[in-house]
Amino acid sequence: MLADTALAVMWVGLTCYALFGGADFGAGVWDLLAGGSRRGLPQRRLIEHSIGPIWEANHVWLIFVIVLLWSAFSPVFAAVLSTLYLPLTLAALGIIARGAAFAFRKASTELWQQRLFGAFFALSSLVTPFFLGAVAGAVASGRVPPGLAAGNVITSWLNPTSALGGVLAVTACAHLAAVYLCADAARDGERELAPVFARRAVISGLVSGAVAGAGVAVLHADAPELFHGLTHRALPLVVLSAVAGLLGLVLLHRNRFVLARPAAALAVAAILWAWGAAQYPAMLVGGTTVEQAASDGAVLAACLVVLAVGALLLVPSLWLLYATFQRRTPAAGTGSRPSADS
Amino acid sequence: MAVTHDLAATAWPAVLSAVDKVSEGDLAAARAQMGFSLAWHIVVACLGVGLPALTLIAEWYGIRTGNPAHRLLARRWARAMGVLFAVGAVSGTILSFEMGLLWPGLMGRFGQVIGLPFALEGIAFFIEAIFLGIYLYAWDRLPPRRHLLTGLPIVVAGVASAFFVVCANAWMNQPRGFVLREGKVVDVDPWAAMLNPASPPQTVHMILAAFMVASFTTAAVYAVALLRGRRDAYHKAGFYIPFTLGAAVTPFQLVVGDWAARFLAEFQPAKLAAIEGVFTTGSHVPLTLGGVARDDALRYGLEIPNGLSLLVGYSPSTVVQGLDKVPRGQWPAVTGVHWAFDIMVGIGLFLLALGAWLLLSWWRGRRSRDELLDQRGSRLFLVLAAIGGPASVVALESGWCVTELGRQPWIVWGIMSVRDAVNPAPGLMTGLWLVLIVYAGMTVATVYVLRRLAKGTAVPLAPQEQDVESYPVV
Numbered sequence: 054m055l056a057d058t059a060l061a062v063m064w065v066g067l068t069c070y071a072l073f074g075g076a077d078f079g080a081g082v083w084d085l086l087a088g089g090s091r092r093g094l095p096q097r098r099l100i101e102h103s104i105g106p107i108w109e110a111n112h113v114w115l116i117f118v119i120v121l122l123w124s125a126f127s128p129v130f131a132a133v134l135s136t137l138y139l140p141l142t143l144a145a146l147g148i149i150a151r152g153a154a155f156a157f158r159k160a161s162t163e164l165w166q167q168r169l170f171g172a173f174f175a176l177s178s179l180v181t182p183f184f185l186g187a188v189a190g191a192v193a194s195g196r197v198p199p200g201l202a203a204g205n206v207i208t209s210w211l212n213p214t215s216a217l218g219g220v221l222a223v224t225a226c227a228h229l230a231a232v233y234l235c236a237d238a239a240r241d242g243e244r245e246l247a248p249v250f251a252r253r254a255v256i257s258g259l260v261s262g263a264v265a266g267a268g269v270a271v272l273h274a275d276a277p278e279l280f281h282g283l284t285h286r287a288l289p290l291v292v293l294s295a296v297a298g299l300l301g302l303v304l305l306h307r308n309r310f311v312l313a314r315p316a317a318a319l320a321v322a323a324i325l326w327a328w329g330a331a332q333y334p335a336m337l338v339g340g341t342t343v344e345q346a347a348s349d350g351a352v353l354a355a356c357l358v359v360l361a362v363g364a365l366l367l368v369p370s371l372w373l374l375y376a377t378f379q380r381r382t383p384a385a386g387t388g389s390r391p392s393a394d395s
Numbered sequence: 396m397a398v399t400h401d402l403a404a405t406a407w408p409a410v411l412s413a414v415d416k417v418s419e420g421d422l423a424a425a426r427a428q429m430g431f432s433l434a435w436h437i438v439v440a441c442l443g444v445g446l447p448a449l450t451l452i453a454e455w456y457g458i459r460t461g462n463p464a465h466r467l468l469a470r471r472w473a474r475a476m477g478v479l480f481a482v483g484a485v486s487g488t489i490l491s492f493e494m495g496l497l498w499p500g501l502m503g504r505f506g507q508v509i510g511l512p513f514a515l516e517g518i519a520f521f522i523e524a525i526f527l528g529i530y531l532y533a534w535d536r537l538p539p540r541r542h543l544l545t546g547l548p549i550v551v552a553g554v555a556s557a558f559f560v561v562c563a564n565a566w567m568n569q570p571r572g573f574v575l576r577e578g579k580v581v582d583v584d585p586w587a588a589m590l591n592p593a594s595p596p597q598t599v600h601m602i603l604a605a606f607m608v609a610s611f612t613t614a615a616v617y618a619v620a621l622l623r624g625r626r627d628a629y630h631k632a633g634f635y636i637p638f639t640l641g642a643a644v645t646p647f648q649l650v651v652g653d654w655a656a657r658f659l660a661e662f663q664p665a666k667l668a669a670i671e672g673v674f675t676t677g678s679h680v681p682l683t684l685g686g687v688a689r690d691d692a693l694r695y696g697l698e699i700p701n702g703l704s705l706l707v708g709y710s711p712s713t714v715v716q717g718l719d720k721v722p723r724g725q726w727p728a729v730t731g732v733h734w735a736f737d738i739m740v741g742i743g744l745f746l747l748a749l750g751a752w753l754l755l756s757w758w759r760g761r762r763s764r765d766e767l768l769d770q771r772g773s774r775l776f777l778v779l780a781a782i783g784g785p786a787s788v789v790a791l792e793s794g795w796c797v798t799e800l801g802r803q804p805w806i807v808w809g810i811m812s813v814r815d816a817v818n819p820a821p822g823l824m825t826g827l828w829l830v831l832i833v834y835a836g837m838t839v840a841t842v843y844v845l846r847r848l849a850k851g852t853a854v855p856l857a858p859q860e861q862d863v864e865s866y867p868v869v
Contacts, residue, residue, distance in 0.1 A: 124510020131503025134495025156481030348507030
């Protein structure tokens with residue numbers, strides 16, 4: 054019971070990381086595709102404006118998931134990180150490059166610096182979710198056996214399911230970011246950008262749907278156990294994801310940007326929970342169950358109590374953060390800020 | 396609490412998987428990568444703990460006195476804080492990855508034992524990140540005093556983060572809160588693990604070190620500016636605020652350092668023996684400064700008769716345990732640990748003397764505070780203060796070397812060796828090279844950006860900041 058609770062809390066953290074942190078990565082992808090330094094300036098400015106104050110807090114969800122995984126399910130943590138050493142090292146380096154370059158770009162004034170740091174920021178925003186998705190694919194397709202580096206160091210993450218996971222992660226992040234940015238643009242007086250991002254949101258949403266659809270065939274061939282779970286126990290969640298995704302696209306089409314946000318978020322969250330439901334109670338498919346991997350009851354209880362108390366501090370703090378920056382500023386939209394192009 | 400100090404327990408029954416696969420090169424690479432990324436992160440983390448306090452002091456002064464120099468200082472430091480916090484956040488995340496990527500043997504077995512402090516640290520870090528976002532970006536959205544208040548959680552959470560993380564490190568020195576039964580970790584008491592005997596001295600020592608490093612490095616930047624002749628109110632305040640804080644903390648740090656060493660004498664005598672280069676157990680042990688460990692003795696050092704016995708037990712007849720009580724295969728690298736310790740203490744005393752100089756000049760009453768910087772000896776004082784910044788970083792790294800190298804070959808003192816903990820996957824050396832390249836780039840960029848911020852024109856703190864353009868640039 055304690056172990057299941059810990060797993061559920063960890064999955065909530067993973068969902069938050071996908072919905073918030075993932076959108077920050079997606080914003081980096083759009084930064085990459087924004088075009089030349091002059092044409093792309095308004096978009097890049099909107100992206101910086103939107104994710105600047107919140108990306109570090111969003112990033113903490115990843116640390117939350119990692120720490121909870123090692124505290125509550127130590128053997129699974131050891132098995133996953135030792136076997137998937139390569140993609141996780143690459144994801145870690147991507148995380149470094151993304152965060153540091155974003156901060157450096159903001160502190161730079163000259164165009165060549167902004168271009169250099171911007172390129173690092175944008176490229177690593179593409180690479181990091183890909184590798185994290187590949188890691189998810191490796192775990193979901195049962196390629197991580199228990200034990201230290203017991204799986205194949207290469208093929209555990211270079212395989213069809215990992216490729217599916219990586220691509221789906223990138224497109225889903227991009228979709229979330231575009232949906233969120235629509236409403237940000239509409240609110241912050243960058244009205245001409247809202248339809249731009251709405252179009253991108255629709256395209257990335259359709260691409261995500263297509264990738265997921267193709268994924269059905271991939272999983273059928275490559276990860277039969279996961280396929281079975283997704284088409285049986287987790288089927289309602291898969292359907293929910295598809296319905297929410299379609300609803301989001303309709304709302305975008307009708308310029309209901311604020312309402313499109315929860316729809317898109319639900320579509321992504323439902324896929325994550327579908328994966329969890331399909332695989333449960335196995336943590337390492339074919340090897341370790343939740344009960345087998347769970348830590349001592351005292352550890353689980355202590356961590357859950359601490360997190361519950363922490364939530365009492367965190368929820369109002371997060372509310373303050375988002376509320377502070379989701380309000381319109383009186384000065385916003387005047388465009389008097391020194392141009393990043395100068 | 397139940398503790399197992401059974402040295403024989405190192406022979407793990409089939410340690411999760413084949414340890415003999417590990418090559419010497421990969422073990423060295425893993426240690427180098429962990430050491431390097433920790434050594435990098437620790438500097439940024441210390442600035443992340445100390446700099447918010449300095450910034451808040453400057454901002455508070457600015458609000459209270461209306462002095463524009465203080466307000467400008469607060470803005471400048473906040474900008475540096477934004478950059479440092481970002482690189483600190485990501486370099487810290489990498490460490491949590493590396494715990495599993497490099498040391499899965501440790502985490503698979505003991506991850507649950509040290510999970511609690513990390514969960515707490517996660518919460519503290521979350522609070523820090525949230526309020527940093529508000530503090531940095533809402534400068535023009537909140538009234539001044541409310542804005543100042545949003546900075547307080549950053550300081551509190553920063554100190555708390557340092558406390559929790561160092562608790563986990565202290566556990567590696569004093570593993571508590573679990574029982575080993577047939578090689579299995581059972582009966583875990585996470586609170587006893589977190590609040591182990593090494594936690595109090597180590598955490599206090601580290602937190603004070605963070606404030607010292609942040610203070611003396613910031614002061615050094617302004618000491619250089621003052622030496623270059625920019626003796627205006629802005630640069631003087633930029634020097635005095637951090638330097639006073641650093642000078643105030645230093646005496647306490649020496650007392651705490653003494654406590655930490657005394658703690659080792661009781662709880663980790665082998666570590667103290669390596670630190671002081673004591674090979675033979677006995678009384679009337681001298682304190683040796685410098686020297687080289689050769690043929691089971693510390694040679695060519697400067698010996699103070701009875702010094703160590705006096706320091707440990709206030710009496711020459713105090714018996715100090717030497718390395719002869721420890722199997723030879725479990726000795727840390729004595730010369731390195733000993734030198735790191737001497738360097739740390741030497742720099743600590745140097746910084747104490749600098750602080751005393753400041754205090755003395757105040758006591759002389761006739762001069763006002765600012766005249767310290769204008770009198771004849773001020774040049775020497777400022778040169779030394781400018782050296783004090785980098786020196787404090789060297790002391791920090793040396794202290795870190797003492798505690799980490801002094802723990803070798805153990806990753807969990809007396810229970811698990813680093814060799815048993817390392818990832819048996821091939822190719823760790825490649826990871827080391829990748830990490831070195833990325834960190835080299837990040838180091839260059841961080842220094843470059845911070846230098847630009849220090850002298851650059853008024854860059855907006857954030858896209859939301861509209862009024863910064865009108866700020867004077869000194």
